Amino acid sequence: MDSLKHKILSYYKQQVEDKLDAFRDMVASLTEGAANDAKGSAGDKHETALSMMHIEQEKLNHKIAEFLEQKALLDKINPDAVNERVVLGSVVKANTHHLFVSTALPKITVEGVTVIALSPQSPLGTAMLGKGVGDAFEVNGTRYTIEYIQ
Numbered sequence: 001m002d003s004l005k006h007k008i009l010s011y012y013k014q015q016v017e018d019k020l021d022a023f024r025d026m027v028a029s030l031t032e033g034a035a036n037d038a039k040g041s042a043g044d045k046h047e048t049a050l051s052m053m054h055i056e057q058e059k060l061n062h063k064i065a066e067f068l069e070q071k072a073l074l075d076k077i078n079p080d081a082v083n084e085r086v087v088l089g090s091v092v093k094a095n096t097h098h099l100f101v102s103t104a105l106p107k108i109t110v111e112g113v114t115v116i117a118l119s120p121q122s123p124l125g126t127a128m129l130g131k132g133v134g135d136a137f138e139v140n141g142t143r144y145t146i147e148y149i150q
Helices: 004-040 044-076 123-128
Strands: 091-094 097-101 105-110 113-118 136-139 142-149
Touching: 004 044, 004 091, 004 097, 004 105, 004 113, 097 123, 123 136, 123 142
Parallel strands: 097 113
Antiparallel strands: 091 097, 091 142, 105 113, 136 142
């Protein structure tokens, strides 16, 4: 049976992969639209339309690059690794929060547990790194105590 960490990591990997597929499909659609537009248009309107499509493609390519970075980071995480201290890939329960130290991604619910994925560079991630079970820390006036690390 997979651990909570396995399920969280798998869910986030799938979520990132789905986003990559969607953005790649949008780029392909824009490329096809530009090719079709080029066949039957001429003049300033045509140039403006192509320019707008190109700008949109650049935005989508930037988003794809962001998701590829997130995917690469998630791929580095070993869900079987056991650490006594908070590191990249740790699932941490602090107060009532389940936190996944990885990259900033949307909140999810796995097996009835709400999980917040956060970057190690975030204020909360930075404060937790290197801490162990029972350690306490404070972020933005809120005091956290680590209950467990998976």
